[in-house]
Amino acid sequence: AVLADNKLDVTLWTRNAAQAEEINTKHTNGRFLKGTELHPGIRATTSMEEALQDADSVVLAATSSAMREVVSQMKPYLKPGTLLIHATKGFETGTLKRMTEVIAEELPQTDPDRIVVLSGPSHAEEVVVRCPTTVVVAAKCLEAAEAAQDLFMNATFRVYTNPDVLGVEVSGALKNIIALGAGMSDGLGFGDNAKAALLTRGLAEISRLGVAMGANPFTFAGLAGIGDLVVTCTSQHSRNWNAGNRLGRGETLDEVLQSTGMVVEGVKTTKAAYELSRQYHVSMPITNVLYKVLFEGKEPRTAVEELMGRLRTHEIEETPTVSWNGEEPTP
Ligand SMILES: NC(=O)c1ccc[n+]([C@@H]2O[C@H](COP(=O)([O-])OP(=O)(O)OC[C@H]3O[C@@H](n4cnc5c(N)ncnc54)[C@H](O)[C@@H]3O)[C@@H](O)[C@H]2O)c1
Ligand SMILES: O=P(O)(O)OC[C@H](O)CO
Numbered sequence: 001a002v003l004a005d006n007k008l009d010v011t012l013w014t015r016n017a018a019q020a021e022e023i024n025t026k027h028t029n030g031r032f033l034k035g036t037e038l039h040p041g042i043r044a045t046t047s048m049e050e051a052l053q054d055a056d057s058v059v060l061a062a063t064s065s066a067m068r069e070v071v072s073q074m075k076p077y078l079k080p081g082t083l084l085i086h087a088t089k090g091f092e093t094g095t096l097k098r099m100t101e102v103i104a105e106e107l108p109q110t111d112p113d114r115i116v117v118l119s120g121p122s123h124a125e126e127v128v129v130r131c132p133t134t135v136v137v138a139a140k141c142l143e144a145a146e147a148a149q150d151l152f153m154n155a156t157f158r159v160y161t162n163p164d165v166l167g168v169e170v171s172g173a174l175k176n177i178i179a180l181g182a183g184m185s186d187g188l189g190f191g192d193n194a195k196a197a198l199l200t201r202g203l204a205e206i207s208r209l210g211v212a213m214g215a216n217p218f219t220f221a222g223l224a225g226i227g228d229l230v231v232t233c234t235s236q237h238s239r240n241w242n243a244g245n246r247l248g249r250g251e252t253l254d255e256v257l258q259s260t261g262m263v264v265e266g267v268k269t270t271k272a273a274y275e276l277s278r279q280y281h282v283s284m285p286i287t288n289v290l291y292k293v294l295f296e297g298k299e300p301r302t303a304v305e306e307l308m309g310r311l312r313t314h315e316i317e318e319t320p321t322v323s324w325n326g327e328e329p330t331p
Contacts, residue, residue: 001127002157004041005039005130009041010042011043011044013045014044014045014046019031019044020045023043023044024043027039027042031261036129038128048074049076051077052074052077052078056079059087059118060085060087060099061086063090064088064090064092064265067088067103068105068106071102071106083148083151084103084107084114084115085118085137086099086100089172089173089269090173090269091268093271093272096272096276098169100112111141112140114144115139115144116137116144116145118135118152119172119228120223120227120228121133121134121135121223124237131156132156132157133158135152135157135223136159136168137152137159137161139161140163140165142161142163145163149161164215167216167219167224168224170209171206171210171220171228171229173273174210175206175225175228175232175233176266176269177290178202179238179241181198181202183241183244183246184245184290184300185304186244186245186248187244187247188249194304195233198233199229199230202286205284205285205286207225208282208284208317209276209277239260239265240264240265243257247293267294270287285310289304
């Protein structure tokens with residue numbers, strides 16, 4: 001929608017012929033964006049060849065579990081030098097790879113430094129009706145990040161650049177775990193204090209893992225970090241918050257996933273982050289208890305008691321800039 005507003009020629013690829021027909025004839029997408037009229041310039045097709053034959057830029061928004069398959073289908077039709085921008089928030093199950101790594105592996109002829117990730121607080125339901133939205137695009141190559149920025153920037157969609165691809169991808173994926181927890185807390189009837197605690201301590205563990213993996217700590221204070229964490233933990237549009245809320249009210253994970261009809265990335269990401277925290281020897285208590293709720297049948301209320309009953313600890317574990325008892329900070 002943003003690209004069409006920017007007068008670009010936009011073709012959507014979908015597996016679903018009825019959905020393509022609906023977009024082309026009625027300019028609506030009733031299942032995913034109910035009640036919204038799409039830009040009439042947006043065309044849809046089920047042919048990957050047709051979608052890619054004239055494309056100078058491709059936006060990949062497959063779910064994390066479908067990314068490798070979709071990129072491999074694109075491979076025969078991509079023009080050399082096409083700008084690739086992905087907006088997917090998750091890791092590949094099993095390999096624990098980030099999406100830029102999956103795309104680069106599937107497209108070895110593409111310069112990996114030119115693969116861009118677009119992330120930040122941006123629910124589709126609001127973007128499509130032109131509510132002011134800010135996002136970040138990250139790529140190792142500045143020129144690629146700025147090319148993506150130029151494509152998307154307009155009066156209601158503001159785009160920042162960041163060279164920290166890993167930090168942007170990790171924060172975009174991990175915030176969904178905390179949103180599940182925030183929804184669960186609300187579903188259990190806990191208040192704003194509990195949700196604020198989850199956001200704050202959630203950001204602490206997201207940053208801890210991200211920095212251990214090589215991210216810039218400041219990225220977590222940005223749009224892909226705190227920005228997306230706030231929107232996903234508080235928005236009525238969030239699939240992750242809604243799934244957590246239903247779990248908190250007593251539904252089972254199967255019931256929730258079977259009836260949602262849309263991807264809840266936080267579920268698979270909880271498993272991935274649980275494994276990454278072990279690989280990098282990073283403490284992630286919220287992720288750890290959510291893993292037990294989702295995959296080991298722990299009751300949400302018992303999980304909260306477990307979190308609250310942990311041993312006392314410092315708020316800031318990293319090298320302090322303000323020390324105890326007036327001592328000079330350790331360099
Ligand atoms: N919805 C948002 O507001 C939003 C915003 C930013 C980022 N994202 C991210 O974008 C990604 C996709 O989210 P979404 O909201 O579009 O999910 P969705 O569940 O609404 O839609 C996913 C679509 O992918 C299709 N699909 C699934 N497997 C496929 C495959 N193997 N091949 C082709 N198509 C396949 C499904 O049929 C469905 O149409 C996620 O990683 C999500 O975190 C979503
Ligand atoms: O609806 P959610 O929970 O998948 O979140 C969507 C986006 O990531 C919000 O920025």
